[in-house]
Amino acid sequence: MLPTANFLPHCFVQPISSPKVAIFRYLTTPYVSSVCQADLTGNHITHIKFTNKVGLAKNFATMIWFYSEKYQVDWLIFQFNQWFQAKNTKLVRGNNEPEYFAPTEHEPAKIVFAHGFFASCLHEISHWCVAGKQRRKLNDFGYWYAPDGRNQQQQKQFEQVEIIPQAIECLLTLSCGKRFLVSQDNLSASFDTSNSTFADDVAKQAIKFFVTGEKLPSDAKFLISQLQKLRPFALTLHEIKRNFAKFY
Numbered sequence: 742m743l744p745t746a747n748f749l750p751h752c753f754v755q756p757i758s759s760p761k762v763a764i765f766r767y768l769t770t771p772y773v774s775s776v777c778q779a780d781l782t783g784n785h786i787t788h789i790k791f792t793n794k795v796g797l798a799k800n801f802a803t804m805i806w807f808y809s810e811k812y813q814v815d816w817l818i819f820q821f822n823q824w825f826q827a828k829n830t831k832l833v834r835g836n837n838e839p840e841y842f843a844p845t846e847h848e849p850a851k852i853v854f855a856h857g858f859f860a861s862c863l864h865e866i867s868h869w870c871v872a873g874k875q876r877r878k879l880n881d882f883g884y885w886y887a888p889d890g891r892n893q894q895q896q897k898q899f900e901q902v903e904i905i906p907q908a909i910e911c912l913l914t915l916s917c918g919k920r921f922l923v924s925q926d927n928l929s930a931s932f933d934t935s936n937s938t939f940a941d942d943v944a945k946q947a948i949k950f951f952v953t954g955e956k957l958p959s960d961a962k963f964l965i966s967q968l969q970k971l972r973p974f975a976l977t978l979h980e981i982k983r984n985f986a987k988f989y
Contacts, residue, residue: 810859813917817862824967825960830869830877832862839865841872841881850877860914864924867910870961900925900939908946909961911984916968916976921984944985951981 814834821832829844835853839861844850852869855861868882876882887895907923914921923940950957969976 811857813859814857814862817859820967821866821964824964828960832866834862841865841869843878843880859917859919860922863910863913863917864906866964867906867913867961870909870958870964871906896925896937900937900942904939904942904946907943908950909957911943911947911981912950912961912965912976913968915980915984916965940985944981948978948981951976951978 818832818834828850830850830852833851833853834857835855837855839855840853842848842851842853852865854865869877872882887899891899903924903926911921911923923943925937925939949955954962
């Protein structure tokens with residue numbers, strides 16, 4: 742079973758001279774044990790600090806429940822870059838398609854995710870977690886990507902290699918209190934993809950990772966445990982199965 746914890750710290754953003762702002766929707770005030778305060782310059786988080794001085798009796802009547810994807814992404818970028826500083830890797834918001842840049846003599850590795858989307862952020866992190874030390878030395882981990890419009894054989898190969906990263910992405914997403922949707926990433930397919938077992942395969946792998954931890958990469962295990970500290974209650978097997986309700 743993955744490491745979990747109950748009643749762990751929650752994250753809020755507090756703009757200067759403004760009420761506190763909750764950035765993850767499952768955070769409920771009875772379970773607040775710490776606050777993440779952020780200074781905002783315009784719409785950008787410029788500084789984040791944690792405090793454990795908030796008790797359960799604190800009055801949160803002025804709390805604004807604001808589920809901004811931008812603030813969630815800002816928070817995740819900040820935290821990832823802190824947590825994995827020793828890995829010489831930075832998470833970067835991109836304007837175009839996602840890409841991984843291997844480290845150079847003067848620059849750290851960069852995980853660039855697409856268009857500032859939270860889901861893309863977690864997806865690219867998942868691929869980074871799967872990649873070993875040698876592949877992390879190569880741009881895009883040394884893989885060639887077949888774009889949208891793949892034929893049936895290419896799609897089958899794509900889905901096979903995506904099971905593990907999307908299973909990890911599922912656990913990361915649910916740890917953040919968000920619903921996970923599998924991505925076949927082939928909107929222009931000229932064949933029927935509805936009979937694919939891909940979603941079921943991802944669900945089974947996510948459940949296996951959660952229950953046994955077997956072959957779950959260490960960086961993924963660490964990140965899942967860190968993200969679960971946001972939750973009022975630990976992630977459960979029931980939540981994972983409910984996410985894939987039509988399969989269970």
